[in-house]
Amino acid sequence: MKNQTHFKQxxxxxxxxxxxxxxSEPRKGVEEYLKKLLMRYVPEFDGIVISYTNIQFLQKNAEILFDSPYFSVKVGVIFNLFSPKKNLEIVGKVNKVSADHIGLLLYGVINASIPSDKIRKKNFKWDENSFAWKETFGERRKICNGCVMRFTIVDVLKANDMLTVIGSLLEKPNDTGIIKEGEDEPEPMEMDIDEVKTNTTAPPKNNKIVWDDNDDDEEEEAEEEEEDDSNNNDSDATEESDDNED
Amino acid sequence: MIENSIKSTQFIEKSPTDKSLIKETFLSTTQDAFNEALKGNKSKLFSIIDEISSLESSDEDSKEQLIIWMETFSKIVSNFTQEFQDLVGIILDINWVTRSSDFAIVYSQFLENLVSAHAFYMFPVAERLINLLCWKKPYENPRAKLVSDPSVTPKIVCDRVHAVLKRIISLIPSGPSFLINPIAEAFPDKFQDTKYQLWYLKNILRMIEYIPVLKEPILSLIVEKIIKIDVEIQVEIEDMDDQDIMDLQNLVFKMEKNDVDENDLEEKHEEPISNILDFDDLNDNIEDGFLFDELTEEDSNVKGMVEKLDGMLNILFDYILKLSNEERDDMFEILMEIFQKTILPTHNSRYTQFLIFYLCSFSPVYVNNFVCLLAQKVLTPSVPSVIQVASAAYISSFIARAKYMEIGPVKTMLQLLTRFSLNYIDQNEHRIGSVLNPKHYMIFYSVVEAIILIFLYRWRSLMETEGNGITYGQLPPELKGLDRIIQSRFNPLVVCNRGLVEEFAKLTHNLEIMYCYSIFENKNYSFIKKHKSKKSSKRPKIKMHDLKGSDEDDEDDEDNDNNDDDSEDYDDENEDTEEEEDDDDDEDENENELPETLLPFEPYQLKNSCHFIENIYQNWTPISNDEDDSDIESDVTDNILAMSISPMAPPAFNWINNYPA
Structure with missing residues (x-):
């Protein structure tokens, strides 16, 4: 269990x-394509692409098939992915609380949420006054914006090209909970959207991304075909390029 | 049950306790409905959906109840899992943005909770929000009038949407990458009214402020949209005949009045019209825009497009103006990318490139970077030749027109271009066979044209030696070797654009540098490969519009050597017809013409936005005063006799006023 990580290569x-x-520069084309995958959930890889390395052309020649203007290249790429595993704990930073859920960010970018029925009601109670979840005993720490928590991943939802982590505090009550209390910055309950005085700043980036450094990265072999027809220059461009590649 | 509870609300006097009671009931029934639905019994859920949609579509004021519903939903937001997408869809379709502010607040809180609890709703939510930024979109629903608060103006609507978007983005940092598609999709197409375009444009520019990641994609989206309209206008205009164009010009473009009569071409009484409309308020401009009843459908189409282009550029110029220095640096880099990707390869765009022209006026650094980028394109052999030629045209036109560009870099560029041409000659001259096919040496000719054009516009500062006035008799040091270029077997003066060459000949003659008329007037160039060009409406040519008066973008002809009435040989208008007739003329200079090269920075004629450009734009200053007569021969003799190089008007001087009547 300890060896497992949410990252894979x-x-x-x-x-x-x-x-x-x-x-004339196929590498640029490949990179352009790969760039579009960054920070996206790619179902074929089952994870969010964090980075890619080691682009290699596997063939000397590219093929132009039939009358398609595109040329196809075979490339080998190594992807680093974030792919959260169920039943494994993870740390996140709270960026939104409501009476019914806790919204968090993992590594400053990926959204997670803990619905109220997955919150240990024994330990935490919604406090309408301070607009936060409060510990029912002990130090009576609050779960509010900025708070760092550890929780268990119970589900990973993939919809609309996005990945959302559903967390829980019910499992492993000893391992999960508040790690660091957030600076108390209660959100104004009544935010007046008509006067633009909303002073939301982007959530502070979680700088310390800790890569669980295990060397037994899983290696998978995935092969897939991608259609790339998004590079259409449909402006009235007169672009000429010499039409040969060897 | 739910129906009951709802109905009851309408009869209960709403004391605070009752209210909280109602809320409790709502909460428990809704929660109940969700639980039941998860077990498979969706009837309660459906009744909620029905209730919401009937409330939404009811004519009565359903605000109170909807508020309670939204508050309830906010409290059970974690239940809205994927299984309940239908319900979410209905809720998202509620018209909230035009309602009174208490509802809008509750609703926006619900939206926040929703996306925070279920990030995957980001996409539908953002899509709808962006759609609300379109002009009139929030009011499209016929029912909207009934439920909306009259005090909510379109501006407030947008403020609300932006506020919510901003908060949502702060909750979901990975969100912006999903926004660009909906933004592009919601962009009003080019056939929609000007107002739609401008409103949306302003809004997405505003989005850049709080979602900086989107700066690059949004700007390139905008430029793409603008350039499409721009090109479309040029295409439409090309298809028109001259009369239409004149009509249109007088109506749409900011025009110095152009006299149409061929015989009076010289006697143009051009009054610069300074009717720069104020464009501070979007509304003003659109409402009392121009009215052209007499225009045909096609014209009005063009007219609408011109308006759009004008308005959009105006907004962008204004945007650039208001940026801070750092932001502008940023902007410059982005624009350079866009320039290479979109603007430079686009043939026939006429106004879009002025974005760069304007931006460059803010710093000499931009100027240098821009010119260097272009020079690099020209000099790199691996760049496609079309791009090389276009870059050369950009260099020359930019240097000629950018009033703010200092002479230092101009000299460097000239040196560079001259050296390039000389090298080119050294390497390629021996390859010319018995027949010269200019098309094979496009890049060379375009560079020579660039040199000539720059010289024509900049000769005053180039020829000046430390305060001694203009030196006669020799080329400026930067152009050393130009004579070699001209006398090379490439015969640039014969091949290059005729109007340009003649002006050059006149200038060099006046300055006692060289006498080139003999070179290009000799018609015996049988060794140059002739292109029996089809006399279509599309004429390959460099345009030297404002040599003779600003003119709309159109073809310009130089082949009227048999036409003695026209002195200037560059009148762009009216000659198409002649052209047709002259078709069988045996020696037609046009046959040596290179394929079309357009100068990118031609006089800027869009009414509303021209005030950004006017002051930084170098107009053509005629070379000497004695040019009001007919053909070149007499011109030459005149020049020889008079030798008058009158003190030149300073570059800033508007030559139109100075024009001999």
């Missing part, structure tokens, strides 16, 4: 169809 072989404008 996979070696992939991709077949990309690149637009003719990259004919």
């Amino acid at each position: 996979i070696v992939t072989r991709l077949v990309l169809k690149l637009s003719p404008c990259f004919i």
Whole structure:
């Protein structure tokens, strides 16, 4: 259990169809494509792409098939992915609380939420006055914005190209809970959207991304075909490029 | 049960305790409905959906009840899992943004809770919010009038949407990457009214302020939209005949009155019209815009497009103006990217590039970077030749027109270009066979044209030696070798744009530098490959519009050597017809013409936005005063006799006023 991590590395072989404008610099075309994957949940990889490295062309030649203007290249790429595992704990920072849920950010970017029925009602109670979840005994710490918590991942939802982590405090009550209390910055309950005095700042970036440094990164071999037709320059461009690649 | 509870609310006098009681009931029934639905019995859930949609569509004021519903939903927000997307969809479709502020507040809190608890709703929520930024979108629903608060103006609507978007983005940092698609989709298409375009444009520019990541994609989206309209206008205009164009110009573009009569071409009484409309308020401009009843459908289409282009550029100029220095640096970099990606390869765009022209006026650093970028394109052999030629045109036109560009970099550029041409000659001259096909050496000719154009516009500062006035008789040091270029076997003076060459000849002659008429007037160039060009409406040519008066973008012809009435040879208008007739003329200079090269920075004629450009734009200053007569021969003799190089008007001087009547 201890060896498990939410990050993984996979070696992939991709077949990309690149637009003719990259004919002289296919690498740029590949990178352009890969850039679009960054911070996206990619179902085929089952994770959010954090980075890619080691782009290698696996063939010397690119193929142009039939009358398609695109040329396809085979590339090998190593992706680093964030792919949260169920039943594993993770640390997140609270960025929104309501009577019914706790919203958190993992590593400053990925959203997680703990619905109220997954909160240990024994330990925490919604306090309408301070607009936060409060410990029912002990130090009576509050769960409010900025608070750092550890929780168990019970579900990972993937919808609309997004990945949302559903957390729980019910399992492993000893391992989960508040790690560091947030600076008390109660959110104004009545926010007046008509006067733009909303002073929301972007949530402070969680700087200390701790990579669980295990060397037994899983290696998967994924092969997939991607259609890349998004590079359409449909402005009335007169672009000429020499039409050969060897 | 739910119905009952709802109905009851309408009869109960709403004392505070009752209210909280009602809320309790709502909460428990809704929670109940969700639980039941998860077990498979969705009937209660459906009745909630029905209730909400009937409340939404009811004619009576359903605000109170909706508020309670929204508060209830806020409290059970974690229940809105994927299984309940339908319900969420209905809730999201509630018209909230035009209602009174208490409802809007409750609703926006619900939205926040929703996306915080279930980040995947980010997409539908953002999509709807962005749609609300379109002009009139919030009011489109016929029922909206009934429920909306009359005090909520479109501006307030947008403020609300922006406020909510901002908060949502702060909750979901990975959200912005999902926004650009809905933003692009919601962009009003080019056939929609000007107001729609401008309103939306302003709004998405505002989004950049609080979602800086979107700066680059939003700006390139905008430029793409603008350039599409721009090109479309040029295409439409190309299809028109001259009369239409004149009509249109007089109506749409900011025009110095152009006399149409061919015989009076010289006697243009041009009054610069300074009717720069104030464009401070969006509303003003649109409401009392121009009315052209007499325009045909096609014209009005163009007219609308011109208005759009004008308005959009105006907003962007204003945006650039108001940026802080750092933001502007940022902007410059982004624009350079966009320039390379979109503007430079786009043929026939006429106004879009003025964004860069304007931005460059803020710092010499920008100027240098821009010019260097272009020079690099010209000099790099691997760049496609179309881009090289376009870059050369950009360099020349930019240096010629950018009043703010200092002479130092101009000299450097000239040196660079001259050296490039000389090298080119050294390397390629021996390859020319018995027949010269200019098309194979496009880049060379475009660079020579660039040199000539820059010289034509900048010769005063180039020829000046430390306060001694203008030196006669020799080329400025930067142009050393130009004579070699001209006399090379490439024969640039014959191949290059005729109007340009003649002006150059006149200038060099006046300055006692060289006498080139003999070179290009000799028609015996059988060794140059002729292109029997089809006389279509599309004419390959450099345009030298305002040599003779600003003119709308159109073809310009130089082949009227047999037409003695026209002195200037560059009148762009009216000659198409002649052209047609002259078709069978055996020696037609046009046949040597290179494929079309357009100068990107031609006089800026959009009414509303021109005041941004006017002061930084170098107009053409005629070379000497004695040019009001007919053909070149007499011109030459005149010049020889008079040798008058009158003290030149300073560059800032508007030549139109100075024009001999």
